[in-house]
Amino acid sequence: MFHLPKGIFVTGTDTGVGKTVVSAALALTLKQSGNKVAVMKPVQTGTDLGGCLDIEFVHSVIEASYSLDEVCPYRFPHPLAPLVAANIAGEKIDLERIKSCFYNLSSIHDTVIVEGAGGLLVPITDAYLMSDLAFNLGLSLIIVTRPGLGTLNHMLLTVESAKARGLKVMGIVINQFPSHPGLAERTNPELILKMTGEPILGILPFDLGICVEEGRIGKLREIASASFTSELGGSFNVEEFLSKLK
Secondary structure, three states: OOOOOOEEEEEEOOOOOOHHHHHHHHHHHHHHOOOOEEEEOOEEEOHHHOOOOHHHHHHHHHOOOOOHHHHOOEEEOOOOOHHHHHHHOOOOOOHHHHHHHHHHHHOOOOEEEEEOOOOOOOEEEOOEEHHHHHHHOOOEEEEEEOOOOOHHHHHHHHHHHHHHOOOOEEEEEEEEEOOOOOHHHHHHHHHHHHHHOOOEEEEEEOOOOEEOOOOEEOOHHHHOHHHEOHHHOOOOOHHHHHHHHO
16 A cells, blocks of 8 residues: 555646646546545636636535535635735635635545645745745645646746745656657656656546536546555556657
8 A cells, every 4th residue: 555645735846737636537547546535725816707617626526515615715806816816805815714715625534735826936925935834734746737839947946935934745747648648748748857857647548528617527547546656556667658758
């Protein structure tokens, strides 16, 4: 049985890299491995855009039925950083409320996956960042990144920032890897390994059928377990994958 941390913080190298899809796939993989798993999204912005909320997408994948207040304590209309979205809504984010949600879930689950908003340095309040939340909850990071051009710089900046802030990086997940990779996609995974010194814990293939906003899960249930390494309860083999790219 693999060692499962009490909590995992899923962050990204940027907004829109697929943290929600990775969180859902990871939760499903851990659940299928016999673990009791919950996912929480401390702050959801952009609720006025309509469509499926991130946490609702996750729940549809793992077939969970928590109330929104249990797993997503703050929800704001405008698609902005939590600090800005809260200010426009005339609200103030209470960090203790977020922590309470985490501890309540943690007390009855083997692990809690916490999905951040944007990247590590996104502000939650005037003096509190996503990285501070991960640190205060004592969570290791899984960093989600894109496979293509530009990802090396974003990946290295995120890892450097995490380490400078005393955060432990558990590993990296590359999302939306194309079935016919170009030169950048073929060379980036190995460079990410070498330049960051952090393990690749998963690679999720591109699936046109997946759309968080529309609530479409595509083949996510079928590909989830095969997309993560044994450290996360899956069957993905990094060395074998890298050898096929050469």
